[in-house]
Amino acid sequence: MKKPHRLTGRVAPLTIGHEFSGRIEALGDGVTGWNVGDRVTANGSLTCGKCEACRSGRYNICQKLGFLGVGDDGAFADYVVVEAAKLFAIPDGVDQRSAAVAEPLACGVHATHLLGDIRGKDVVIIGPGIIGIGAFFGAKYAGAGRILVSGVGEYRRELIEKYGGTYIDVSKVDLEEYVASWTDGRLADVVYECLGAEKTLDQAIRISKPGAKIMVMGVFGKKPVVDMNTLQEAERVLYTSQAHVNEIAEALDFMKEGKINADELITREVTLDTLVEDGFEYLIKHGPEQIKVLINISGEC
Numbered sequence: 001m002k003k004p005h006r007l008t009g010r011v012a013p014l015t016i017g018h019e020f021s022g023r024i025e026a027l028g029d030g031v032t033g034w035n036v037g038d039r040v041t042a043n044g045s046l047t048c049g050k051c052e053a054c055r056s057g058r059y060n061i062c063q064k065l066g067f068l069g070v071g072d073d074g075a076f077a078d079y080v081v082v083e084a085a086k087l088f089a090i091p092d093g094v095d096q097r098s099a100a101v102a103e104p105l106a107c108g109v110h111a112t113h114l115l116g117d118i119r120g121k122d123v124v125i126i127g128p129g130i131i132g133i134g135a136f137f138g139a140k141y142a143g144a145g146r147i148l149v150s151g152v153g154e155y156r157r158e159l160i161e162k163y164g165g166t167y168i169d170v171s172k173v174d175l176e177e178y179v180a181s182w183t184d185g186r187l188a189d190v191v192y193e194c195l196g197a198e199k200t201l202d203q204a205i206r207i208s209k210p211g212a213k214i215m216v217m218g219v220f221g222k223k224p225v226v227d228m229n230t231l232q233e234a235e236r237v238l239y240t241s242q243a244h245v246n247e248i249a250e251a252l253d254f255m256k257e258g259k260i261n262a263d264e265l266i267t268r269e270v271t272l273d274t275l276v277e278d279g280f281e282y283l284i285k286h287g288p289e290q291i292k293v294l295i296n297i298s299g300e301c
Contacts (some may be wrong), residue, residue: 005070006066006162007047007231007244008072012075012138014069014070014072014073015069015074015080016070016074017295018067018070018078018103018262019044019100019103020074020080020100020103021039021040021097021106022041022075022076022096023037023040023096024038024087027086028239031084033084034087040088040089041087041088041090041103041248042082042088042103042248043086043088043103043243044074044086045062045068045243046066046067046071048061048062049102051063051064057245058194059245060243067119068080071260076275076297077300078297088108093255094255094256094262097159097266097296099255099262099263100294101130101294102248102252102255102262103248104130104134104234105134106134106243106244106247107135107217107241107244108134108137108138108217109138109247109250110138110244111134111144111192111215112138114241115190115213118142118143118144118190118213119144120145121124121189122148122182122183122190123139123147123191124148124179124191124207124208125141125148125194125196125293126200126203126204128151129194129195130196131217132149132151132194133216133291135192135194135215136160138232139190140165141254141259146166146225147170148166148167148168148179148188149166149167150175151167151169151170153177153289155167155289156230159223162212169283170216174183175207176203176207176277177224179207187207187208187209187212189212191208191212193215193217194218196219198220198225199220200218201216201218203213204216205227205230205234205236206227209234210235210236211236211237211241212236212237213236214231214263215239215240217241220243265291266291266292266294269293270293270294271296271297272297275295279295
């Protein structure tokens with residue numbers, strides 16, 4: 001990052017990392033409601049607090065939005081500085097290790113909030129990474145009827161089926177044909193696109209019924225061509241979602257209530273000393289097998 005960040009003015013090199021948990025080591029001047037030693041996680045967004053979005057409470061779409069690890073130093077370190085207003089207490093019954101997964105799960109909860117009432121609906125989620133899994137839990141606990149998750153390989157089948165979903169491996173099964181059969185030709189009421197590819201966005205449009213809602217959560221590496229005629233002719237509605245606001249609290253509650261076992265989502269654990277070879281380089285070779293890699297910095301988890 002050579003261009004100064006629009007909010008902080010920082011440029012690389014920066015310490016990365018924005019999904020984390022820890023204990024409060026020190027409090028800034030005037031901070032109340034928190035104590036040294038409290039177990040916390042946090043919303044890692046950096047916001048101006050002045051624009052219309054921030055003033056309305058939608059700071060996740062701040063005009064100068066940034067994130068720890070991108071606009072300022074992040075959490076791949078012994079210490080990180082966080083705005084007190086963006087802290088969330090880790091409830092009793094949830095360990096610090098699990099709480100580190102709350103942030104990406106909150107993305108799925110937030111996206112589901114934006115969709116409104118999806119109770120009883122047929123939902124399809126394209127992409128079974130941590131964002132797609134967050135969407136799965138968000139939809140499930142919002143009362144969705146049936147949920148179908150599509151991915152490549154069998155790595156997520158056991159997890160999805162354990163929580164009552166249906167999983168298909170699209171390297172073996174045609175997604176469009178399966179959805180048509182699964183819905184008796186009606187097609188899906190709601191589709192989450194969680195990969196960020198033109199092909200899967202196109203599929204999301206084609207497997208959604210007239211009037212359906214399509215939630216785009218994937219981050220696109222290049223601008224996609226969108227089939228606007230198919231989208232528009234059936235009044236399908238395209239939604240987008242950016243991060244989250246206060247939904248980390250809901251994700252933590254799901255863990256506390258036993259609705260999500262975060263241990264099942266942490267598929268590998270490394271240390272700062274071994275992060276490159278055991279973390280990044282390992283993911284290059286084994287990425288599809290992994291859901292979330294945890295970096296244990298203090299040894300406390």
